[in-house]
Amino acid sequence: MPDLSIDTGLAREILTSFIKTEVTRAGFQRVVLGLSGGLDSALACYLAAEALGPQNVLAIRMPYKTSSPESLEHAQLVIDALGVTSLTIPITEMVDPLIERFPNMENRRKGNIMARQRMIILFDQSEAFKGLVLGTGNKTEILLGYSTLYGDSACALNPIGDLYKTQVRQLARDMGIPQVLIDKAPSADLWLGQTDEGELGFTYDEVDQLLFLLVEQRFTPEECVENGFSEDFVRKVLKRVQQNQFKRVMPPIAKLSNRTVGYDFLYLRDWGT
Amino acid sequence: MKLSVAMAQINTVLGDVQRNLEKHLVMIDEARQKGADLVTFPELSLTGYVLQDLATTVACRPAASNPIFKPLLDASRDIDIIVSFVEEDHRSRFYIASAYLAEGKILHVHRKVYLPTYGFFDEGRFFARGDAIRAFDTRFGRVGMLICEDFWHASSPYLLWLDGADLFFFASASPGRGLPAKNCNYVPGRLDSARWVDDINRAYAGMFTSFIIHTNRVGFEDGINFWGGSSVFTPDGEPLINGPERVEALVQAELDLGQLHRTRSRLPLLRDERVSLVERELNRIRNKEKD
Numbered sequence: 001m002p003d004l005s006i007d008t009g010l011a012r013e014i015l016t017s018f019i020k021t022e023v024t025r026a027g028f029q030r031v032v033l034g035l036s037g038g039l040d041s042a043l044a045c046y047l048a049a050e051a052l053g054p055q056n057v058l059a060i061r062m063p064y065k066t067s068s069p070e071s072l073e074h075a076q077l078v079i080d081a082l083g084v085t086s087l088t089i090p091i092t093e094m095v096d097p098l099i100e101r102f103p104n105m106e107n108r109r110k111g112n113i114m115a116r117q118r119m120i121i122l123f124d125q126s127e128a129f130k131g132l133v134l135g136t137g138n139k140t141e142i143l144l145g146y147s148t149l150y151g152d153s154a155c156a157l158n159p160i161g162d163l164y165k166t167q168v169r170q171l172a173r174d175m176g177i178p179q180v181l182i183d184k185a186p187s188a189d190l191w192l193g194q195t196d197e198g199e200l201g202f203t204y205d206e207v208d209q210l211l212f213l214l215v216e217q218r219f220t221p222e223e224c225v226e227n228g229f230s231e232d233f234v235r236k237v238l239k240r241v242q243q244n245q246f247k248r249v250m251p252p253i254a255k256l257s258n259r260t261v262g263y264d265f266l267y268l269r270d271w272g273t
Numbered sequence: 274m275k276l277s278v279a280m281a282q283i284n285t286v287l288g289d290v291q292r293n294l295e296k297h298l299v300m301i302d303e304a305r306q307k308g309a310d311l312v313t314f315p316e317l318s319l320t321g322y323v324l325q326d327l328a329t330t331v332a333c334r335p336a337a338s339n340p341i342f343k344p345l346l347d348a349s350r351d352i353d354i355i356v357s358f359v360e361e362d363h364r365s366r367f368y369i370a371s372a373y374l375a376e377g378k379i380l381h382v383h384r385k386v387y388l389p390t391y392g393f394f395d396e397g398r399f400f401a402r403g404d405a406i407r408a409f410d411t412r413f414g415r416v417g418m419l420i421c422e423d424f425w426h427a428s429s430p431y432l433l434w435l436d437g438a439d440l441f442f443f444a445s446a447s448p449g450r451g452l453p454a455k456n457c458n459y460v461p462g463r464l465d466s467a468r469w470v471d472d473i474n475r476a477y478a479g480m481f482t483s484f485i486i487h488t489n490r491v492g493f494e495d496g497i498n499f500w501g502g503s504s505v506f507t508p509d510g511e512p513l514i515n516g517p518e519r520v521e522a523l524v525q526a527e528l529d530l531g532q533l534h535r536t537r538s539r540l541p542l543l544r545d546e547r548v549s550l551v552e553r554e555l556n557r558i559r560n561k562e563k564d
Contacts, residue, residue, distance in 0.1 A: 003454040003455070003456065004454070005454050005455055006452040006453070006454065007452055007453050007455075007459070007461060007462065007463075009461070009462060010452060010453075010461075010462050010463070010464065011452055013462075013519065014449065014498055014519070017493070017498070017519065018493055018496065018498065021492065021493045022493060022495075022496075157496075162496075264326075265326065266325035266326045267325055267326055267327065268287060268323050268325065268494055268495045269495050270287050270493070270494050270495050271287055271288055271327070272286070272287060272288055272289055273286060273287060
């Protein structure tokens with residue numbers, strides 16, 4: 001099995017430097033992020049506080065009425081440990097009117113509404129706090145498409161999007177994030193008892209190993225099976241990766257002119273800075 | 274003879290040649306004050322690296338009449354300078370290029386021969402390929418310049434070596450990648466890409482019994498980091514200096530050019546090199562390919 005362990009000191013240095021550089025060159029000093037009580041947003045918050053100073057980080061807790069009280073407490077642990085600026089903005093009264101209009105709404109729709117409501121709050125606070133919205137999605141989640149488009153995946157920059165979940169845990173340990181956040185089962189916390197691994201049907205340890213072979217090492221699916229992964233698991237993961245490509249790219253623009261944004265109008269975002 | 278080299282491992286402003294020029298002039302002045310004989314800059318030091326559609330708008334022609342080159346040429350009257358830029362030729366082809374400036378003149382321009390166009394790299398889409406690998410004479414001896422991917426092809430420094438170069442100046446904008454796992458190759462705090470580059474440069478220094486001077490940039494362009502770590506390896510294949518990684522610095526080293534004599538007295542690899550054999554075999558291989 002591949003070794004996913006990383007040089008955490010090096011990752012920490014590059015990621016804090018990335019945050020500092022990319023925020024300041026865009027003309028900002030501050031960032032805003034949603035702090036769910038989970039490990040990914042905790043790590044992003046620790047990195048941002050180290051990069052910019054805790055006073056320049058606004059961490060926002062945005063609970064829904066079914067959110068676990070434990071999530072709020074865990075987010076508070078991070079806020080207290082770092083001394084970052086914080087806000088708590090419950091979303092129940094914002095999203096319930098929409099949810100109640102459709103009495104048979106299933107959990108996925110509700111979850112997407114909540115994620116997008118949180119995005120609205122973050123981008124509004126971005127304006128109020130004069131800070132860029134920091135993304136908190138990890139590489140496993142991005143590859144699997146385990147996120148809400150224009151919801152939790154919406155951000156101005158993402159420091160942890162090239163770290164698999166198991167690497168997030170490793171870096172989190174190195175940065176001294178409270179152990180209780182590292183040990184608990186990852187969850188989107190959209191309904192009671194929901195866990196990522198329960199919903200996905202496999203563990204992060206397993207899928208990270210497989211994704212590492214498929215993506216980093218460019219193994220064929222057959223080679224992954226030869227290396228001990230079940231054919232069914234490989235097929236299922238590959239399908240997820242492929243089906244969710246739309247979440248990883250800008251929407252395609254129908255080309256008509258000789259020069260079209262996205263195809264032959266090509267500039268980095270850092271253009272001129 | 275001693276040669277004091279200052280490697281300016283700078284960050285750049287993407288697509289803003291004027292601001293980059295200003296930084297060059299500051300670094301050149303600092304190098305001069307520190308007694309350097311020669312100051313080097315990394316790949317595309319005047320423009321930034323991931324230029325994409327900016328490539329054609331930041332291009333210039335290396336000439337005394339050019340407003341970017343004039344102040345650099347003026348600055349080169351008492352210190353030699355290697356800068357890198359986008360060159361537009363007289364038929365508007367655009368090259369990634371490095372120029373060697375000395376005593377107010379352009380001594381040599383090297384156009385990048387190998388344009389990486391794979392993975393993250395997309396140079397072949399925006400630039401024309403250079404078509405020559407030539408050494409040239411300076412007041413410190415015969416010199417060869419290569420740019421990044423050029424030296425991932427062993428033939429490039431080999432040709433310079435045969436063409437008389439004893440001092441190899443490599444310029445890079447090398448993206449940092451590969452967070453090392455803790456395996457047998459693991460060096461704490463070093464990216465895989467940094468280790469790869471230093472390994473081959475060290476090998477070249479030893480194999481060509483020559484000085485390798487590698488200048489690499491720092492900073493970010495979107496999510497891409499550049500790792501710096503500018504370095505010099507001696508003709509013995511030993512590291513003379515390793516600059517700091519991921520921070521701007523003027524990395525200065527004193528090269529004792531007498532080392533060429535000492536190393537080659539011990540290890541006459543250059544004397545024993547068999548150019549005619551290489552030529553014969555290359556011709557045979559090329560003819561075989563034609564069949």
